[in-house]
Amino acid sequence: MGTHAREILGMDPTRLIEELNKAFADEWLAYYQYWLGARVVTGPMRGAVEAELNEHAADELRHAEMVAQRILQLGGEPLLSPDQWHSATNCGYDAPSDPEVSVILEQNVKGERCAIDTYLRMLKLVEGKDPVTYNMVLSILQDEIEHEDDLESLLRDLEQRREE
Ligand code: FE
Ligand code: FE
Ligand code: MG
Numbered sequence: 001m002g003t004h005a006r007e008i009l010g011m012d013p014t015r016l017i018e019e020l021n022k023a024f025a026d027e028w029l030a031y032y033q034y035w036l037g038a039r040v041v042t043g044p045m046r047g048a049v050e051a052e053l054n055e056h057a058a059d060e061l062r063h064a065e066m067v068a069q070r071i072l073q074l075g076g077e078p079l080l081s082p083d084q085w086h087s088a089t090n091c092g093y094d095a096p097s098d099p100e101v102s103v104i105l106e107q108n109v110k111g112e113r114c115a116i117d118t119y120l121r122m123l124k125l126v127e128g129k130d131p132v133t134y135n136m137v138l139s140i141l142q143d144e145i146e147h148e149d150d151l152e153s154l155l156r157d158l159e160q161r162r163e164e
Pocket of ligand 1: 027
């Protein structure tokens with residue numbers, strides 16, 4: 001990080017880098033959960049669900065890139081091995097062991113709710129201290145909120161289909 005950029009950071013960068021690495025692990029696990037879910041999902045509306053899951057996978061990968069860039073800018077190192085993801089993660093990983101469409105969607109809704117809580121906590125942590133991270137986290141939070149809404153809409157559509 002540049003000299004003056006470090007001077008204006010109103011908090012301990014080590015603490016911030018640690019939190020960002022936890023989010024970095026979350027994003028990779030979310031990416032993998034969506035990517036795999038899109039490939040194994042079965043049941044009604046499979047095409048629409050598959051497309052949404054693929055879209056979200058791409059968003060989570062983009063989030064991982066954003067978070068990694070900020071970690072590097074702060075002088076930190078993104079987790080170097082996937083072995084570290086499980087101990088670092090806030091939101092964990094739900095294997096799509098039951099490929100039924102509503103089960104997959106529910107698992108991902110749970111993940112998005114955890115992501116929303118995580119980024120909201122981080123937003124409060126950096127508020128007034130690091131506007132650059134604040135801006136990034138806010139933009140990711142907006143995506144996670146949209147993700148939850150998209151998945152809930154698909155679950156409602158499925159429910160409606162079942163009633164018909
Ligand atoms: Fe994400
Ligand atoms: Fe998400
Ligand atoms: Mg979407």
